[in-house]
Amino acid sequence: xxxxxIRKGFINFCLDAIKVRSPNSITEASKKNLLSIGIxxxxxxxxxxxxxxxxxxxxxxxxxxxxxxxxxxxxTCVNGERxxxxxxxxxxxxxxxxxxxxxxxxxxxxPTVKQVARNQFGCQALTGARLENQPxxxxxxxxxxxxxxxxxxxxxxAYYAPEANxxxxxxxxxxxDSGWYRANYTNTQTSPFxxxxxxxxxxxxxxxxxxDLPMGGELPQYSKGFFCADAITRSQNGDLxxxxxxxxxxxxKAGCDLIDRGEQYRLPKExxxxxxxxxxxxxx
Amino acid sequence: MAQxxxxxxxxxxxxxxxxxxxxRDCQDPSNNNRFGRNRPGEIYAEDSLCYDSIIPKIGDSxxxxxxxxxxxxCNANTHNLEVYVSGRTLVxxxxxxxxxxxxxxxEIRFICPRLLAACPE
Numbered sequence: 028x029x030x031x032x033i034r035k036g037f038i039n040f041c042l043d044a045i046k047v048r049s050p051n052s053i054t055e056a057s058k059k060n061l062l063s064i065g066i067x068x069x070x071x072x073x074x075x076x077x078x079x080x081x082x083x084x085x086x087x088x089x090x091x092x093x094x095x096x097x098x099x100x101x102x103t104c105v106n107g108e109r110x111x112x113x114x115x116x117x118x119x120x121x122x123x124x125x126x127x128x129x130x131x132x133x134x135x136x137x138p139t140v141k142q143v144a145r146n147q148f149g150c151q152a153l154t155g156a157r158l159e160n161q162p163x164x165x166x167x168x169x170x171x172x173x174x175x176x177x178x179x180x181x182x183x184x185a186y187y188a189p190e191a192n193x194x195x196x197x198x199x200x201x202x203x204d205s206g207w208y209r210a211n212y213t214n215t216q217t218s219p220f221x222x223x224x225x226x227x228x229x230x231x232x233x234x235x236x237x238x239d240l241p242m243g244g245e246l247p248q249y250s251k252g253f254f255c256a257d258a259i260t261r262s263q264n265g266d267l268x269x270x271x272x273x274x275x276x277x278x279x280k281a282g283c284d285l286i287d288r289g290e291q292y293r294l295p296k297e298x299x300x301x302x303x304x305x306x307x308x309x310x311x
Numbered sequence: 312m313a314q315x316x317x318x319x320x321x322x323x324x325x326x327x328x329x330x331x332x333x334x335r336d337c338q339d340p341s342n343n344n345r346f347g348r349n350r351p352g353e354i355y356a357e358d359s360l361c362y363d364s365i366i367p368k369i370g371d372s373x374x375x376x377x378x379x380x381x382x383x384x385c386n387a388n389t390h391n392l393e394v395y396v397s398g399r400t401l402v403x404x405x406x407x408x409x410x411x412x413x414x415x416x417x418e419i420r421f422i423c424p425r426l427l428a429a430c431p432e
Contacts, residue, residue: 252428253428
């Protein structure tokens, strides 16, 4: 049993933050949310964690995918900082890349994950599934979640919303490719975000520059239904004007999270998709 | 400014704009007439889905660009999306197809979603 793996973890729920309906009960929605969050966190315990990639083993042979003994090195992590004593997973597990907006990222390239990602987007040229490149933990060198930009509706993306919470084959594929588990895909759900959108959805930017338009940008065909470009505006009396559209799952009406947030919230340059000078400064 | 309408800044989505603000669940029946009267033809029900729509102007007002919750069924045999509205069944056969129905003399237009996103299974 050379590929045996014993894992342990802790999940802390802040009880004070749970909405209580009466002294002894919580709402069904709260229960559902807590269960989903528990599933997300438990998947981290099982091995979906930036610290785990280097320990992955070949599912058939049990051989380590990253050579032993480990060789710590000085390494530039996804946040651009250089750190000492980083153990870099083998290139059969993790690869580095640069996205269309210039941001570095890491992607999981193990065989099952790669194939599931290709099927998700309908893009057989994909080399893997990208990890979140705005790490939620400063000690996280490579990424621990699926990147929100590509996998918004996945349970194992960093941001939780009840409507964006699909436990997908991608997540089980990663657990299976760890070499520690055999996955049963029967109960997985297909995540709607980016489903069948093609290679452009992955390789190009979510908003296409167009200087002829008032905001200086528009939704390209591959982004329609997944991203949005109708800004929320504020009337003179301060009321918000929301043009309702649909969320990516089409289960909800929703407003686009594009709004003038003021000079103090100027976005980093990789987040400025609109050419219009006002938009450049202040639109999310 | 963003916080007062509950926007969670999706820096993790590389700041790409996503429709996720002030959500109204089409599949929650308790939402019927909860935000004022339902829009033309719409029903909040367990089998409803959201459709981008245009409600034509009345008098001097502008056309209203909005979304509607319409009862729907993903037909796994035909790979079409069936929409039940105003006593009729309309069929989405391809992505972003334009369809319409008449509701109290108003001609309402709506846009079919990407079928692989609305019916991912």
